[in-house]
Amino acid sequence: MRDEILAVDGGNSVLPASIEYKWPKLRADWRDCVLGQLDSGKLSIYDRSGVVADFEDSWSKLLDIEFSLVTSSGTAALHSAFYGIGLGPGDEVLCPTYTFFATAVPLLQLGALPVLVDCKPDGSFDAELAADLVTERTKAIVVTHMWGLPCEMTAILALADRYGLDVVEDCSHAHGARYRGRPVGAFGSAGAWSLQTQKIIAAGEGGVLATGRRDVYDRAQLLGHFNKRAVREMDTEGPLYRYATTGLGLKYRAHPLGVAFAAGQIAELPQWIDAKQDYANRIAEYFQRIDGVRALTMSTAERTSAHYALLFEVDPEVVEGGRDWLVRACNAEGIGDVDVPKATSPLHTLEVFQDPVSPVVKYDKECIRSSYPVADRLAARTFKISVPCAPRGHEDEDDRYLEAVRLVTEKIADHLSRQDGRSLRHSPL
Numbered sequence: 001m002r003d004e005i006l007a008v009d010g011g012n013s014v015l016p017a018s019i020e021y022k023w024p025k026l027r028a029d030w031r032d033c034v035l036g037q038l039d040s041g042k043l044s045i046y047d048r049s050g051v052v053a054d055f056e057d058s059w060s061k062l063l064d065i066e067f068s069l070v071t072s073s074g075t076a077a078l079h080s081a082f083y084g085i086g087l088g089p090g091d092e093v094l095c096p097t098y099t100f101f102a103t104a105v106p107l108l109q110l111g112a113l114p115v116l117v118d119c120k121p122d123g124s125f126d127a128e129l130a131a132d133l134v135t136e137r138t139k140a141i142v143v144t145h146m147w148g149l150p151c152e153m154t155a156i157l158a159l160a161d162r163y164g165l166d167v168v169e170d171c172s173h174a175h176g177a178r179y180r181g182r183p184v185g186a187f188g189s190a191g192a193w194s195l196q197t198q199k200i201i202a203a204g205e206g207g208v209l210a211t212g213r214r215d216v217y218d219r220a221q222l223l224g225h226f227n228k229r230a231v232r233e234m235d236t237e238g239p240l241y242r243y244a245t246t247g248l249g250l251k252y253r254a255h256p257l258g259v260a261f262a263a264g265q266i267a268e269l270p271q272w273i274d275a276k277q278d279y280a281n282r283i284a285e286y287f288q289r290i291d292g293v294r295a296l297t298m299s300t301a302e303r304t305s306a307h308y309a310l311l312f313e314v315d316p317e318v319v320e321g322g323r324d325w326l327v328r329a330c331n332a333e334g335i336g337d338v339d340v341p342k343a344t345s346p347l348h349t350l351e352v353f354q355d356p357v358s359p360v361v362k363y364d365k366e367c368i369r370s371s372y373p374v375a376d377r378l379a380a381r382t383f384k385i386s387v388p389c390a391p392r393g394h395e396d397e398d399d400r401y402l403e404a405v406r407l408v409t410e411k412i413a414d415h416l417s418r419q420d421g422r423s424l425r426h427s428p429l
């Protein structure tokens with residue numbers, strides 16, 4: 001057992017050079033897909049054809065769902081889902097407060113109001129708390145499978161059934177996650193994924209919506225895919241078909257180069273999710289050698305996490321300086337990926353939910369209708385770290401990343417086990 005001075009206290013860092021988890025990998029075959037698309041000259045795809053159709057077909061197959069629609073971002077996919085289910089002014093939507101704000105902000109574009117709900121201790125949507133916030137205006141529930149861990153969909157669907165609500169799943173962290181063996185995103189009226197550069201399926205920028213409902217798909221096409229696609233794809237008998245040529249003023253088409261980069265990744269997703277289970281187990285084991293640190297988002301028998309990231313809670317009564325100290329200590333030893341998810345501050349702490357505004361209505365109700373102690377606790381005590389997936393050709397790189405995590409956590413755990421001050425009640429390893 002070493003007892004070196006920690007880098008955060010002025011010692012040498014355990015890693016010779018700082019290491020960051022690299023994603024997406026720029027694999028040769030994915031580059032070739034992009035170059036092939038470029039060479040095709042098709043830098044704008046107006047209808048459902050080419051690489052866009054290939055991506056959508058693969059996505060629908062993966063989800064075992066009828067319709068997929070590639071969009072310019074996850075935010076656009078969520079907006080399309082909300083418009084798709086018919087939300088409008090005055091409607092209320094039960095939303096997690098513990099999520100990234102783009103889960104809820106698109107509702108403002110429709111004049112619908114997000115009503116914020118506290119989370120469970122693992123960060124997932126709490127259907128019981130949500131039930132207390134249902135009013136006669138409530139029309140839908142949106143949930144986020146945070147950090148890749150599926151929400152308890154059985155309870156959420158039961159609540160939705162009880163009040164006749166639509167369910168939208170924000171799966172932006174959860175490509176390939178499964179609940180009771182079924183892929184997330186296919187449980188409710190629509191699923192939405194971001195394909196932004198850090199995401200498990202990465203286009204650089206992009207998104208995708210999936211739905212089993214023809215009406216949702218058609219409305220989503222109308223919102224952002226006017227002219228050729230909407231004209232060719234929408235149900236000609238549907239009530240909104242006459243607007244297909246012009247659409248409704250938005251264009252949410254994705255860039256074909258990004259789609260080409262991402263399309264080839266889909267086939268490998270199931271293997272990546274398997275690999276992530278193993279990496280997540282090892283990362284959890286390494287960090288949990290530090291007394292007072294606990295992994296919150298591990299998979300369970302029913303909930304297979306996509307492990308977009310792994311979330312840990314640090315008990316400040318055990319680790320002096322708590323989460324912030326531990327993050328600084330890991331960063332100083334050379335792991336830049338250990339990080340406080342600042343962009344995912346609980347929504348009730350953000351101005352736009354404290355004093356909601358919409359481009360289309362003046363709100364007469366509040367988003368904040370309860371207190372949020374569980375989300376506040378997560379915001380104060382947790383950090384996250386990326387979980388690798390070892391795509392073919394990059395296994396060694398990801399193993400080196402794991403080894404770096406092992407070395408850093410071992411040094412910190414060893415050090416704390418010898419410090420009375422920092423670790424307030426550390427048990428020997």
Ligand SMILES: Cc1ncc(COP(=O)(O)O)c(C=O)c1O
Nearest residue numbers: 073074075100102103172194196
């Ligand atoms: C949970 C969640 N929802 C929605 C989004 C929005 O996705 P995008 O950045 O592609 O618009 C993100 C991505 O950052 C996200 O993490």
